[in-house]
Each structure stands twice: as C-alpha cells, then as structure tokens.
Amino acid sequence: MLRSSEDPEVLLKQVLAMFRQQNFRYTLAPPLLGQHTVDDFLFNTRAGFCEHYANAFVVLMRAMDIPARVVTGYQGGEMNQPGEYMTIRQSDAHAWAEVWLEGRGWVRIDPTAAVAPSRIEGSLRSALPQTLLGGLVSFNVEGQAWASAIRQLRMNWDALNNRWNQLVLDYSAGRQRDLLEALGFENPDWRTLTGLMMAALAIVMALIGLPLVRNRRHRDPLELLYERFCRSLLRQGQQPALHEGPQGWRQRLQATHAANPEKLRAWCEFLALYETMRYARPHDNKPAGAPAPEHGLSRLRKLLTLCR
Secondary structure, three states: OOOOOOOHHHHHHHHHHHHHHOOOEEOOOOOOOOOOHHHHHHHHHOEEOHHHHHHHHHHHHHHOOOOEEEEEEEOOOEEEOOOOEEEOOHHHEEEEEEEEEOOOEEEEEOOHHHHOHHHHHOOHHHHOOEEEHHHOEEEOHHHOHHHHHHHHHHHHHHHHHHHHHHHHHOOOHHHHHHHHHHOOOOOOOHHHHHHHHHHHHHHHHHHHHHHHHHHHHOOOHHHHHHHHHHHHHHHOOOOOOOOOOHHHHHHHHHHHOOOOHHHHHHHHHHHHHHHHHHOOOOHHHOOOOOOOHHHHHHHHHHHHHHHO
C-alpha cells in the first residue's frame, strides 16, 4: 500500500476501507498460510478470522511508522437471566488492535468490523450461519420456538451448576467462618466447631431414627408376637418349612411329638390361636370361637411364656 498521507487517522481509515471494499471475507476455517503469513493473507487468501485481520492491520500500521499493537480478550457474552450473571465462552474470544495517535493516546481499532460487522455488533454465533449434519442443513435459531426452549433449559442448567460451584465446591474456611458469625458465633474456635458437628450429627441421627421407631410402633402386635414365637422355637430346634403356614406347622408338630406334652400343647394352642386371629374376617362376621383382639393378644403372651 502506498503512503498517500502523513495523517495517521487518514491512513488507518484507508486500511479499513481496503478490508471493507476488496475481496476479504470472514471465516473460521481459513486456508493454510505460507511462510510469510501476513503477505499471504493480504495478497492471496484474503480469508480469515479476527486474529488474521488484527495482525495484518498492525503490520500495515507499523510499516507506515504508526505505533500499533494486537490486543486479545473477549467480545460479547450471554446474560444468564435465572442466575443473574454474564456467561463468557471460548467462542467469545476476540482479537483487535490499538494505535497510538498524538494527543489521544492508544485508540482501539477493530479491523474485523470492516469485514464482518455482525461479529462485532452481535456475537460469533450471530455472524455465522447455524448448521446441522455437517453443514447440509442451515437454519435460523432465532425464529425457532424449540431453539428458544433449549436455550432456556441450557441457561437453567448452567445457573444450577454455578450455584453448586459457589455453595459447595467453593465452600472455603472463610465462608464457613462467615456463616458461623452470621449465626451469632463470634470468633468460633475448634470447641465451637466440634459442638456444632456433634449437634448436626445428632439431628441427622434423629431424622434417620425417628421414622424407624415410628414404623416399629405401628407394626402389628400380632405379627410381633408370632416373630418372637418363631425365634423361641428356633432356639429349641423347631422352625416351619418354607411352604408351611401356622396350621401345617401345628399338624406336623403334633404328628412328630417334638416336645413334652405340656410344651407341645402350648405350641399348638399358640399356633391355633394365632391362625384364628390372623385370618379372622371382620368382627361382624368372625368365626366362632375367635376371641376379641385384646384378649387374644393377652393369651398369646401367656402362651409364649409357656412355649419357652
């Protein structure tokens, strides 16, 4: 490029006009460059992304004795509404240039804007067409309801993950101290922490144990007595077969004379009474001889003592 002016601002505008008016294009898949990358980009390929344009612009500025430098960072981002924070992705990485102008200092110039204004005004996603199946299908996600739903779902998941990182993974000693002080513990020491840990452990054990105790209290007292009876006879070498109910077990005990007559009578009476109470129908239709529940349970407890 021939130097047509001594005014740096005029020169930099001419370089930008060259990028804008000649056959330069923005792409994330530029062709490979040769040994002299800037020359190859300016005079041959003329296709590249922000780093190509920033680098070439700075080289041209310096060739015309204008101080210039490449600056890298991020441009754009996406506001996460559920989490109220800005998400900056690698796709938001960007490169631009700064030139030194007398009386103004370092002035930011973005040569990429001369080629792909949408990359600067929006983001990388808005500058490139969205595709599927390796580029066979192109579509515009901005006008698709399902795309908006997926985007909202992604934001919600990202916000949840961010909260997990902040509240759990980043829960440092300083945060623990701040929490204790907020709860009223001034200058907590190891004794305070030990006491709080024991209290927390007691609460957890209570939350686990209370449902178990409550469930045990609600268990059928008739079944509890039968279980105790089975354990008692097991210690005496007797147990029902897998296929036997109370009646079948009682008949087998009577047939085998498995104990002395008094204990055998207690065994059989317990099984017969348990069978009657367990399989009795509602009280308005109960079998003849079925005792009232409270009387039956009392009798079973006495028989259980004899069975031992």
